[in-house]
Amino acid sequence: MTQGFLLFAHNNEEIDYALLAAWCARRIHNYLDKPVSLVADAATVARLGKYQVYFDKIIFSDVPLHQKRRYDTRFLNFNNYDRSSAWDLTPYDETMVIDTDIVIQSNVMNCVWNSNYNLMVCARSVDGYTNEIEEEFRVLNETSIKFYWATQFYFKKNSESEIFFKTCKWIRKNYIWLSRVYDIDPKLLRNDYIWSIAVHMLHCENTLPWTLLHSTYRSNVYNITDHNVILYKPGFGVRKIVKHDVHVMHKDDLIKLVKKEMELAND
């Protein structure tokens, strides 16, 4: 059984996802010691340059769809809708898909390999600043279904998991209709919403066992070292997260720190 991580990266006008992917792959090698494959478009792969060494395989995927979304004070194109094709694209029998903006600081993700599960999704992510789960990450809305993250998930490549990804693709195609059924914003096509609807439809409620921490756009990232992340929220103060994986949504701060870390990387 081959096992490995699969990352997706599509650069947009401002955010260098190629750099984030290389940095994430480097951390996977250091903490989890597993091969990493990258799914990216040609322009993003071209940006990788010398960082291609961190990847076991590079899989080209044209951007099938992109969406202009508000990011902080501006609108940017986000091209992350080929995630539903993870099953078709993965070169591994067992795959862990994670976002490239997760700061890996532990080996907890290694507990998924050789499990009996065909699919495990992420149900629990806690704000690293407050240690609480915000309402928007519990349920899609107050009258709707449970929220699941597409930020990280595990699957075995078999016919059972294939149904999940086929359902995700079907949801993407029928999103406007489904947004009315589930009472969500039809203009905002989010992978998390697609995942939540697919989990709800198929009752595949096996979840990843650990708690993922996240920091939202409202928390700045002050520093990242090998074993800790320091968050800062103006007016609220500082938080230190030690030896725990953190999903960082503030890309501007993250990219600055990643650039510094990758320049210092000596491998």
Add this chain to the structure above:
Amino acid sequence: MTELDEILEKADYFDQLRHQKELLNVNFQDACILAYQGGIFQLSPEFISGINIIAQDCAELYVLDRNQNAILIKDPTKFVNAAVDTYRAAITEYGAALSDLKNKRSAKSIIGL
């Protein structure tokens, strides 16, 4: 330093202390995950002692994992030993980290900046 500054400094210290304790507990819960024979188990003293009692004289045993799936454990004694080892390592690290945290007497020393 005014009285208010002193109170604010203490409040900041207690806030950081509480936050770090909560994070250590999250790390501890993650360290108590045991992947065994295809199942993923969340360990606790209650879980371990319960399995230990049920497993007496059993050659094999079904155990529910954290997603409520029944996992056939081929050698229950070996499983209990693995669970004890994992839990012991997790609680030892948690205890050491907590006592290290208690020795830090200011918010600055907790953050380490």
